Amino acid sequence: MKSITQLALGTAVAVGVAFSGLATTAAQAEDSNYVPLLTYRTGPFAASGIHIANGMHDYLKMLNERDGGIGGVKLELEECETGYNAQKGVECYEATKGKGALVYNPYSTGITLQLIPKAGVDKIPVLSMGYGLSAAAVGSVFPWVFNVPDTYWDGASVVIKYIGEQEGGLDNLKGKKIGYIFLDAGYGREPIPLLEQLSEKYGFELMQYPVGVKEMQNQSSQWLNVRRDRPDYMVMWGWGAMNPTAIKEAVKIRFPMDKFIGVWWSAGDDDAAAGGDGAKGYKAMNFSGVGSDFPALDDIKKHVVDAGLSSTDAETIGGTLYNRGVLNSVIIAEGIRTAQELTGKKVITGEDMRMGLEALNLDEARLKELGLSGFAHPMKVTCDDHAGSHPVFIQEWDGSQWRQASGWIEPMTDVVRPLLEAAAAEYAEKNAPWPARTEPCPN
């Protein structure tokens, strides 16, 4: 039995190769703040991921170029490609956490879920801006996770509120049919509990149309079902290649586009453009600025893109998802700045960063200072509320670009908050013994 004798030396080869992997851990730079960016520019979600990655990278890079970093300390940026794959995401996390990472932005609800339990142990906060686990908004249970400015549950409540407005009041929702088409993964399933709750409360019928990751580009069955069921409104929680396909299919079955509303992640310019003329009237939520008419974006163009320091195509600056990425980096940068102020240190740690994020207060004045007046609703994080349930607005596709179509709409905090707390308690119970919060509140 030759094969068995190989077992020994086979393993030797393996271990030998493996050992050389030890060399891959690099030392941490002394005088910079290290921010790893988990991004994805490949795979089925790249269409959305690329713009986010560009926005995140460019803003922080711009701070380096224009201001020499934050508080006089440069930012060390490193992108790690996750491909929206949880396994690769964890690998990126493990590879970078030892270098003094300040914060992680997984950009995938799946990866976020995996990092949540690790955050408290490794003392590195997770910033899942407008995605991830909704319950993480409860700061007393999840001190290390931040989902400012809104949770998915906030978003779902805004959509229902908006639909109610269109129908002349939430009471008129009774007997209506609202279809919910979503990516059948952690991401798309996250808002369902809230939608079900609201459906019960307002008497509308919720119809679910899951789209598997594998079927993202082949949604004809889902949309045939939509055609049969004839819902009054469609709500979408899509990402990556799912968005343009869904919009195309909706056009195909002649669904009235003004009654089709996407989450803020289904708000990409390419997504809507895929539908051609037929996509006119498609709506999506948003909480980051529309267009490129902001001084900070001009600075990015000047210092980074035109200087050839980025792979960004200048035309995409100002796109919804690009701006979303910028907003994400604004929060990171402000978190670092706040942490520096709180601790008096220039080079900070993950624990400092956590405090910085928890004390984040991005008010109108500060936004103006940053050259981003009107780019986002002023936002504030408290120890108790890591999301803040900030207002969002609805934008509409006019066939060539997005236009703001509503004012700022407040989420239904009264419905959402108790659910969040219940969900957080349930999470802690399921994951018992979940550590009780010991981190002091900086506010």
Next chain:
Amino acid sequence: MFYREAGQFKTSYKADQALMPILQDRVGLLVILAIAFVVIPVFANDFFLTSIMIPFLVFSLAAIGLNVLTGFCGQLSLGTGAFMGVGAYAAYKLTTIFPDANVIVMVLLSGVFSAAIGAIFGLPSLRIKGLYLAVTTLAAQFFLEWCFIRIGWLYNYNASGAIEIPHREAFGLVVSGAEATPIVRYFIVLCITAGIAFLMANVLRGRIGRSWMMIRDMDIAAELMGIRPLQTKLLAFAVSSYICGVAGAMMVFFWLNAAEPSSYSIALSFQILFMVILGGLGSLGGAFMGAAFIWILPVFLKFIPGTIGIDVAAETVEHVTFMIVGALIIFFLIVEPHGFARLWQIAKQKLRVWPFPY
């Protein structure tokens, strides 16, 4: 010169049938075990343990599992990922139903469920062979993946749809959940993998291993020699799925900490299949070599440019990794279709006659 069995006489069949009849191999194994159990734990950092050693061992075990089925019994399977998933979900359910039971026992027990599922999907193998059988296993892959998504009970109706591994203690140590240290996880994974590899080495050299290889090499002749094809194939499916199931459970319990259905997708099936083919079909040692190659090479490629100071965009590295892995697979298939295991044999042969060419 140094690798030579001359002078080592076997005076009993027992000695001749030992796992490693040649002294140098036995010494080699001891050295490896010493490295695995002593040197690595002492010197390795967390990254090395968590991102290289633990996945490597998990994948090695999965590759052994697939090798039993494909390499030893000759039944091509593209459903490895799903069978690993069955193990993971079963272990998760077990540990949430019996929170006080030893989680390591639960992980080992979870394989029983995947073995049962594997045997069910192995049933058509009596009538279907080769590529046709691949369709059966693809059906298993996609059907089970669908179950992981649609059957809420499997993931305790978590809103996220993912299984999140709870904190568990055993032998006074935290063994799963975020607080479990890499070293503890490493030891558990190492012991389970080494243990199962050893037990499989036993099975494969005996009657049952032979009956699998008989089916693989010539199923008709095997049947005419008294091998019951269905029982034998089903046993291979069950054993293979058991091992894959345990590997899948270890993957989520001791490595990833949480898993979505997409963690056990067809991509994983292919990854394991690559390991088996490149390592060498029908070779236990090959499973380890294949796993090392397929897992560690991309990790390497990913972090090397940064380490040596070349600034390459993350996605470019990813693309190039795909190209290199793809090209290397073709390259190795051309150079040695029987995998690293055969290359290793050839090297040993050369070593044996060294310094002479023949």
Next chain:
Amino acid sequence: MLYDIFIDPFVQMYDMPDFFLQVLWEGFVAGILYALIALGFVLIFKASGVFNFAQGIMVVFAGLTLVGLNENGVPAYLALALTIGAMGILAYGVERVVMRPLVNQPDIILLMATIGLTYFLIGFGEFVFGGEPKQMITEELGLPTGSTAIEFGDRGLVILQHIDIAAAVIAVLMVAALGIFFNKTRIGRALRAVADDHQAALSVGISLNQIWAIVWFAAGLVALATGIMWGARSDVSFALEIVAFKALPVLILGGFTSIPGAIVGGLIIGFGEKIGELYWGGLVGGGIESWLAYIIALIFLLFRPQGLFGERIIERV
């Protein structure tokens, strides 16, 4: 429960005939596209006995090349010509680098090699054209984009996308062209000779290498057509690759070497999937499309292990 399974779906079909027709049409179009992918497999399998796993990625690769060239300012038709050229180079390269050195290896090794090729092409395609999905240049290629609604008075309407009609027409033309190519040309005859018996073909002076390069090129052209059609329905992106798996059950039904089989198999899977999903899928939460095709093929296999058009296999010792 029994009512939901055995009666209700048929009542629905009767109640909403327009919807049922729409479902059939969608199934038909999906079936055509599956058949096109399967066709690529059949061509290569016939000539070389290789199950070309890379057919799926070739579809993506062809589509990407076309769109990528156009994005970089190449006019659509020139881009199409260049893409055809690229598929030719790919075919030659595959024959030269992969097929020739691996001749006479067991099936599983060849299968693995094409999986390796898949990985390589994914990396290469993303490296050159980027990883994000792209819009198919439907209009630039002169393909129709609109839709026609056929109304049945008050009983509703069926919407036909022009691109889907075009896909059906192109598929028919493609099969016809391949049929003529196989039956009427010298190369086609040589190809059939190779399919029957490699050794015998060699002995009458047919160059295997040349034939293989030609079939890979033909498969590349089929991939291009598939890529354009599928890309026009959704996007050109690497997620399309998953569709290639569907070719396997199609081939099981139709047989690995039969071109008509690929078409019939594709249509069975296309219809079966859509009807199953829309009328029975809801009973178990939907999404059964992802595995229904395999289960159909599996059930089929249990009763007819040789496929729809295959001959009964007699085992010999």
Next chain:
Amino acid sequence: MNAFATEMSAEPASVAEAVPREELLRVDNVSLSFGGVKAITDISFDILKGEIRAIIGPNGAGKTSMLNVINGFYHPQQGTITWQGKERRKMKPYEAASQGIARTFQNVALFKGMTTLDNIMSGRSLKMHRNFFWQLIWRGPAEREEIEHRKKVEEIIDFLEIQAIRKTPVGRLPYGLQKRVELGRALAMEPDLLLLDEPMAGMNLEEKEDMSRFIIDVNQEFGTTIALIEHDMGVVMDLSDRVVVLDYGKKIADGPPEDVQANQNVIDAYLGVSH
């Protein structure tokens, strides 16, 4: 053990005549067809305990199909098979094996990925009983069983004089040796009836002589009944006690070699006289 290999042989035919023998297997009116093509039509014959029975006939006469029917690989549409006094119609190949029917194949059907030793050990499969869990542990019962059977296998290896290739994968052996290993594998089953399908096809004279010697030894020393298909008439006439001749799936002659040789039908069949 080597004792019986050294001691070689008188005329086998004389042994056959010496003792009246009981019937081991009888085939009655067996017909087999594949989708309309008749492979075997209404054939009956018997095999007596301890004899060497030859089945001959031109190519395509249905000889191999006949063996396949006997060991359960094909199921005849008509007719019965009586094995050790028990009548049967349908039987799975592994059941035939467990009842003591072993065989070799026209085109060597060894397990190519395994060594000579393992190939012959595979013949012991039916006689080994330690279950999966004992196998996992190996130490103790499983190992003892393995060693016990290894001894038997080593005896066969000695008998067939293939000690030197014990650990060689059979795929690398020359054809003649492969045939010998295949015989060894069948012998390891300690069968009551050994079916040999062209044991000497493609061999040179020397190899044929060796093989003939082994066949006779097996028959005489182990008392194994043998049914063989062979094209070499010389070999058939020398070895066999009785011969059955098939042509186009029908039996055309049956009897001692000398009678068959003189039979006009047989001569016609071999010369290809049209029907």
